Amino acid sequence: MSSGAPAPATGAAPTPAIEATGLTKSHGTQHVLKGVDLTVPDGSVFALLGPNGAGKTTAVRVLATLTAPDAGTARVAGHDLRTARSEVRAAISLTGQFAALDERQTGAENLRMMARLGGLRRPAARRRADGLLDQFGLSDAANRLVATYSGGMRRRLDLAAGLVGSPSLLFLDEPTTGLDPRSRRTLWDAVRALSATGTTILLTTQYLEEADQLADRIAVLDSGRVIAEGTPAALKSRVADHRLDLTLATPAAYAALAPRAVHHSPETLTLGLPTDGTAPHIRALLDTLDPTRTTVTSFTVHTATLDDVFLALTSASPVPEPTHVP
Template sequence: MNTATYETAGARTVAAIAARGLHKSFGEKTVLDGIDLTVEQGTILALLGPNGAGKTTAVHLLTTYLRPDAGEIRVAGQDPEKNPQAVRRAIGVTGQFSAVDGYLTGRENLKLMADLHLLPAAVGRRRAAELLERFELVEAGDKPASSYSGGMKRKLDLAMTLVGDPKVIFLDEPTTGLDPRSRRTMWDIIRGLVAEGTTILLTTQYLEEADQLADRVAVLDGGRIVAEGTPAELKARIPGGHIELSFADRTALDAAATLLDATGRDDDALTLQLPGDGSVSTLWTLLNRLREASIEVTSLAVHTPDLDDVFFALTGRKGA
């Protein structure tokens, strides 16, 4: 295939990751059935799908660990079939399971990666020191990694991925098992990498993570990409957005219910639900009708579909 390009600021730019018609089977089981993916430079694509959908297989194909049965791939402009070493030099991979050696210190883990990248000893030491500081691991840098918390190990794991200064990073469920605070710390680190121009393909079990981080989302199910777009575009495809109004007493609730075309009512909570996209014009129109009828609203909330709703609508399952 020709290297995939896209328009940016009037110029044509080579995509960081491009795949066309990828097929992969194991025996009689088809795992990927002709998927296409394009990830622009300096962006994040989140690849979502139920367990067994083929997310990890797709990552293995794109990172040269496996070869496709059919289809073509370009990563950082390189063809992994013809020049796998060039692809490996351009990428970093953080898998579901940490690559950290618990017997080594954090600094020793980083220096080991520097040796594997054939960096000169002085450069490796300097790179290790820079990454320990960047990931706020300086104080723990000379302690065995086995003593690290889960969040610290994941930070060290990602730091090890960065030793070779990759242009493209594959993050395969990087925050699995982390507590909410550690997960958000990792999100900040990932955002920082993208701000510096790094391209990331992310697979995740956490739909909120994809919503927070991804520029685009691709949903994989049954070996095919069943939907792709920005998080906002995907959520806009799913019905179910509504506006919830709360009232101080039953009289106000009854009056509003008579005035408005409510789709739901909770007499105990004194709330009404109405269909609506939550746009400013919709809210103004609604509030003006209530004000003209002298009906006082105590609170208003807008509920819109999230990626969990999208995922369920596309795959018939909740969660990734």
């Protein structure tokens, strides 16, 4: 198995795990990727965020050599995506949205099979499987059929299976879809532990908290283009350091202030507006928005979240109308 990207020359900057420029991909008349640029630092956790249909899974499929781009260039794990596809595949692993496991085998048998397919002899395959079962807290269930595993256990076993070949770069395409909160957090711990060993992880997710918890850097993808990229803190500061949530007295008051908001909750007549969080700014904002002190019934202040970033940057639809009936 390949050990991944070539070691950089002494004193040189580390080679990024992924360098992609101008990637495009269409399916018939549908333009899914429209010139995507990505740089994923080696050893980092990088998250792709975006609404359904933004192109996240297509980007992963292109970078994992499952489908060819129509245009653009990329180097993955130090290898050219077009001319060194075999080398790329030897250095990466992909865990998709659904566990790819044989339910008629035990957890240990699944991992040993993967190891044997990867070229390990029986004793080495057994040792590799045992080590991964221990790493992911599955040793007690090693000899149980996968059909008896919970959803969280299956996802952990699927992640372990993706690591049998010791990849330098791991693609995780929405790995916690369908998991309960406890199982999701258990998988987060596994991803953190994996990152601590130096493995580069490219993660796509619909859970904004997941990206906030795990990612060193985030790219927001919308309609096939990267519209923002940076650390979670930097992206949140683009929207606001804090958010002032106002509950309005009437639907008319909600509609009047909605165009200024970055967060909308028409069901509760609540709007969120950016603020620096200081008392003078909040007082001034309230006086400007509600000079008669009859429009705002209550307010709260909290630190901006990735939800705010996501909604502010990907909002292409009209402001929703309030449905509250006083």
